[in-house]
Structures are given as C-alpha cells and as structure tokens.
Amino acid sequence: MSVIPCLADRWSEENNNIILAWKQNELSLQPNQDVRKRCYSESHKLLQKTQGIPAATEQLKLELTVSYNTCLFALGFSNPSEMEESLTRSLFRALEAADCPVSSTEPVKLWEDVLRTFGCSVYLPYIHKLLLLQWMLWLMQGQLERVLTLLTQTDSKRECSAPVNLQTETRDLALRLEEDTSLMVAMAAKDLKELLHICTVICQGVEQMKTEKYSEALDVFQEAKGLPSPRSLLAHIHSLTGQTFAKLDQPHCALHYYRKALEVDFSCLGALYQSALVFRQLGNPKAEMEALHLLYSAVQLQSEKGLSSFSLVSPAMLLGGEQMSFISRVPSPSLILHTLANTCVLNGSISDGVECYLDLLASLQSDGKSLVPTENGTCFPRIPMVYLEAGFALLKAQRYSDALVVCEEVITSTLDFIPERLLLDAAEKQHLADSDAVLENMDFVLWAGSARLLQAQAYWKLKDTKEAITHFTRAINQLVKVFVKQKDWKENHLGNSTVMVEKVSTLETAKGQALAGRGLCFLERGQLKEALRDLHLGLQMSPGCKNTEMWLAEILWRLERREEASAHWREAHSTSDRPKSINLPLFLQAWAEETAFDFSDLNKKMEEYIQAKNAKT
Numbered sequence: 001m002s003v004i005p006c007l008a009d010r011w012s013e014e015n016n017n018i019i020l021a022w023k024q025n026e027l028s029l030q031p032n033q034d035v036r037k038r039c040y041s042e043s044h045k046l047l048q049k050t051q052g053i054p055a056a057t058e059q060l061k062l063e064l065t066v067s068y069n070t071c072l073f074a075l076g077f078s079n080p081s082e083m084e085e086s087l088t089r090s091l092f093r094a095l096e097a098a099d100c101p102v103s104s105t106e107p108v109k110l111w112e113d114v115l116r117t118f119g120c121s122v123y124l125p126y127i128h129k130l131l132l133l134q135w136m137l138w139l140m141q142g143q144l145e146r147v148l149t150l151l152t153q154t155d156s157k158r159e160c161s162a163p164v165n166l167q168t169e170t171r172d173l174a175l176r177l178e179e180d181t182s183l184m185v186a187m188a189a190k191d192l193k194e195l196l197h198i199c200t201v202i203c204q205g206v207e208q209m210k211t212e213k214y215s216e217a218l219d220v221f222q223e224a225k226g227l228p229s230p231r232s233l234l235a236h237i238h239s240l241t242g243q244t245f246a247k248l249d250q251p252h253c254a255l256h257y258y259r260k261a262l263e264v265d266f267s268c269l270g271a272l273y274q275s276a277l278v279f280r281q282l283g284n285p286k287a288e289m290e291a292l293h294l295l296y297s298a299v300q301l302q303s304e305k306g307l308s309s310f311s312l313v314s315p316a317m318l319l320g321g322e323q324m325s326f327i328s329r330v331p332s333p334s335l336i337l338h339t340l341a342n343t344c345v346l347n348g349s350i351s352d353g354v355e356c357y358l359d360l361l362a363s364l365q366s367d368g369k370s371l372v373p374t375e376n377g378t379c380f381p382r383i384p385m386v387y388l389e390a391g392f393a394l395l396k397a398q399r400y401s402d403a404l405v406v407c408e409e410v411i412t413s414t415l416d417f418i419p420e421r422l423l424l425d426a427a428e429k430q431h432l433a434d435s436d437a438v439l440e441n442m443d444f445v446l447w448a449g450s451a452r453l454l455q456a457q458a459y460w461k462l463k464d465t466k467e468a469i470t471h472f473t474r475a476i477n478q479l480v481k482v483f484v485k486q487k488d489w490k491e492n493h494l495g496n497s498t499v500m501v502e503k504v505s506t507l508e509t510a511k512g513q514a515l516a517g518r519g520l521c522f523l524e525r526g527q528l529k530e531a532l533r534d535l536h537l538g539l540q541m542s543p544g545c546k547n548t549e550m551w552l553a554e555i556l557w558r559l560e561r562r563e564e565a566s567a568h569w570r571e572a573h574s575t576s577d578r579p580k581s582i583n584l585p586l587f588l589q590a591w592a593e594e595t596a597f598d599f600s601d602l603n604k605k606m607e608e609y610i611q612a613k614n615a616k617t
Helices: 003-027 033-050 057-074 080-097 107-118 124-140 144-152 166-172 189-210 214-224 231-247 251-264 269-281 285-305 315-327 333-346 350-366 383-396 400-417 432-461 465-479 497-524 528-541 546-558 562-574 600-616
Strands: 422-424 482-484
Touching (some): 003 033, 003 057, 057 124, 080 107, 080 124, 107 144, 124 144, 124 315, 144 166, 166 189, 166 214, 189 231, 231 251, 231 269, 231 315, 251 269, 269 285, 269 333, 285 333, 333 350, 333 383, 350 383, 383 432, 400 432, 422 432, 432 497, 465 497, 482 497, 497 546, 528 546, 546 562, 546 600
Parallel strands (some): 422 482
C-alpha cells in the first residue's frame, strides 16, 4: 500500500517540472513552440501513468490536475473530439474512484452525475477545472446551448422553473477555483474562466449580428467592454461595437468605436478596414484613402512579422476560425491595394492610383497568377480587369507608352480564349451551364476589345490618328463578335438574365465608344462622311451621349446640312448625358470627359442660325 503514495509524490514532482518548463518558456523573450509540444507529450505520458492504475480518491486530485494540464497543452495538437474523449475518460475515472455508477455516457448527463457526486467534496475545485475544459471545447465548436446547459448545472439551488440565459449564467457563475500549491497548473483556472466568460459573451454578440439583431448585439458588446480581457480582445470588442453602430445606420458612432479599437491595439486591422468602409459611405474619399494606405502598410508589416501565437489558450482558439474570420475580417493585401488604386483614380489622385496599380501588377506577376483565372473565394476582380484599369490609369496620367504595353498583355493573354462568333438568340432556351459559358466568352471579348479601345485612345492622344483608326477598327471587330439576334433579346432571355443583360449593355457601350472614337479620328483627318457614319453608329450603340450629339452637329454643319445639325445640337442641349442603367467598368467611364472639347464656336454658330431662322418665321 505504500507504493501508491510514493508514486503519487513522484508523479506530482513530474507534473510540476513540466509546468515549470512551460512557465520559463512563457517568460522568455522568444517563446519556443517546440517547448509546448514537448510539454504536451510529457504531460500526456504522465496522464497515461496515472490512469494506468485503479482509480482511487487518494490520487484523484493529481490525476484531475494532470488531465487539466494535458488538455490545455493539447490545444493545437489534438482535435476537439480526441480532447473530449480524454476528458470523458477522466470523468469516468472520477466516478469510479467515488464508487459511483455511470448512468449515461451522454456528456450532459455525465456532468450531472459528476457534479452531484462531488458537489460538496474537497475534490470540487478539481472537478470545476475540468468543467472549464468542457466549456472551452463546446465554445470552440460554437455549441452555446450545451454550454448553457452545463453552466446551469453548477447552481444546485436554482429553481427548475427559473428562466435561463447564457449571458446571465456566465455573469453569475460561481465556481470553486482555488489552486493547490502542491500541484502546479499550466494556466490558472481563474484566468481561464475570465477568458471563457469574455469569449462566450463575444460569441453571443456575433451570433446576434449574424441574425441581424443589431440592438441586442450592441447590448452584449456593451457588457463585454466591462469584463476583464486582453488588450487585443478589447480592441475587437470596440471594433464589433462599431460594426453594430454601422449596421444601425449610425456611422459617426461607428467611427468613434473604430478609433477606440485602434487606440487600444493598432494591430486591430479590422477596425481600420471598417473605418475605410464608413468613410466611403460618408463620401469622404480623402479619409478613405488615408485609411486604406495605413491598412495596406499594416497588413504588409504584419505578414512580414508573422502571426504565430504562443499563448496557451488564445481568444482565436476559443472563438474558432469562423467566428474570428467574422470578427477580424480584413481583405487580402492584393484586394486592399486594388481598392486603394481604384479609389485614388476615381477621386482624381491619378499619380497615386497609377503607382498602386503598378505595385499590384508587380505583385500579381511575382505570385505567378495567371491573367485569366479568377481568384476563388474573394471579391478580387478578374485579373484582366485589373490590367485594363491599370491601363486606363496610365492613360489618364498621360503615360501613353506604358498604357499600350499593359493593354497588350491583356490582348496576348486572351487571344486563345476568344470565340469566332457568339450569337445570343432568345429563341434558344439555354441551360444555366451554357449561360455561364456564354458569360465567360463575353468577358474575353469585352477584355480584348477594351484593351484595343484603350490603345486606340492612347494613339489618339499621341496625335497618331492613322494608328488610332487602326486600333479603333480592331476594337470594333473584336466587340462585334458578340451578336444579339433579336431586338427584344434582353426581355426574352431565359438564362442568367440580370448579369447577361448588363454584360450585353457594357459591350454595346464599348462598341459605341470605339465607333465614336474612330469617327473623331476621321473628322480630324477631314474624312467627314466616314466620321458621320461612325458617329451615327456610335450614338445608336450608346444613345444619350451629349458629346457625340455635339460632334454630329459639327460634322453636319460642315456638310451644309444645317437643319439636321440644329436638331442634334438641340438634342445635346435639351438633356444632359443620360444616367447609366448599368455600372460601367472603370476603363469605360471617362469617354464623355475625354471627348469634351470647346464647342463655343459651334454654339455661337448654332444660336445665330436658330435666331435667324426664327426671325424669318
């Protein structure tokens, strides 16, 4: 009988040596993850030793402590089901040591038996440590209902009819968590309880947000701010509070809490990203660009440092990947850089936008990304779109040669994917799969045609009208590969209608711009009949363009067709450019301003003509 106490003393010393090694590692300036793995291995072996002899109350405190430590070290090395099995085995042995039969292997029922058996014993603090582990495992799996059921069992004085609420239960939870100085633990039970409490509350709030119960979520996060928590977690709470205010349409309150999050922990990049979204909503592009600049720099710095966590139990572990991705979601560096580049160009910071686009293209090339495939799982645009936007930005920056080179990349990379002819026929009932294939082919046509169109505009800006006409013609030949058979195709199309109709409208706009551009080149070369033809066709493809109407008036005036000229001039002045029913890609948006010339001479002539005509009548 004297063997068991001797073994218990030796195993207690072994447990304490393992924990001492871990504590020293935690305190070092550069914690070593291998130490944790070694501690887990040694603690697991010790647990097997303690469970290799018959269960008895004499060594129950030791066995439950070793089980607690082993489970904590196992985080990151074992999956939750394996950890749950180990925890269940420890509970069985606890009941066995107390000569109490096991009535059920179902976890909730098993915990009822364990808490009833040890409720008033000296072993309760050790049982409560294992209860924290069960809470941890269920929280990691998002099983909040089971957590609630578990925590309600700890209150033996509760009336059966009393309402239960997880928020209240975690707030009022009374556990015996005093430590045994003779048996060291990897993490103080009090600290683990506090971390579980705050993470459970946050998890509740996130679930409320996901179900769009934003007022309820706000109440949860307001409570969470008053709980003990690490700085990084408090920053996330402020950020989530900001997101909730944003959803409640209170953007200035949202910005206040995003600022508080960054003051607590500047590495809370989710708050910086959400700030940029709010600035966009408020129509403050300068602040949005500043936020995106900071975000991109911070993400780059963070990726260089790496994000390895050496905490034994971290909030990221407890909340799980799905919850943490919601809490701290930040786009990829490529997507941030693209958003920044796009925002700069749209708001007139052309030189900054160009530099961002060039950095982005260099990044895409260094990553070895193909020009054609999508980047799955993100809202990152198709790679050719990025190249076309970069070409457009270079064109705006008057870097015409660079724009030509970038657009040539799109042309050569899409060459093998462009169909000879794509007929859109409403009479043919296309299956969804066929419709997706049609959409893909339309994209290739649009990209190649738009690249030619941008190159033509570059040559036009370089005053090389001959080369510009050549590229406008190539753009037209490319874009007319998509042919709509019926005029009422848009109304009758049975496939992916909304997206399909928008793509057809975008293609028609591009055709209209290419025809009008070629018409202007012909006009500059004095070929008035060819210019008139192309501008008429361009206006048919993309009606409502005020500048095209003005150019037609100019040509008709030169051709002595005064009445027709005045009709187009009146049309141009009766309405502004029609509002677009589709969202045009960035590289097709500047046509109106690029063709906006000084029409003061034409206006003077037309006014005089109309006045003279009116005087005669």
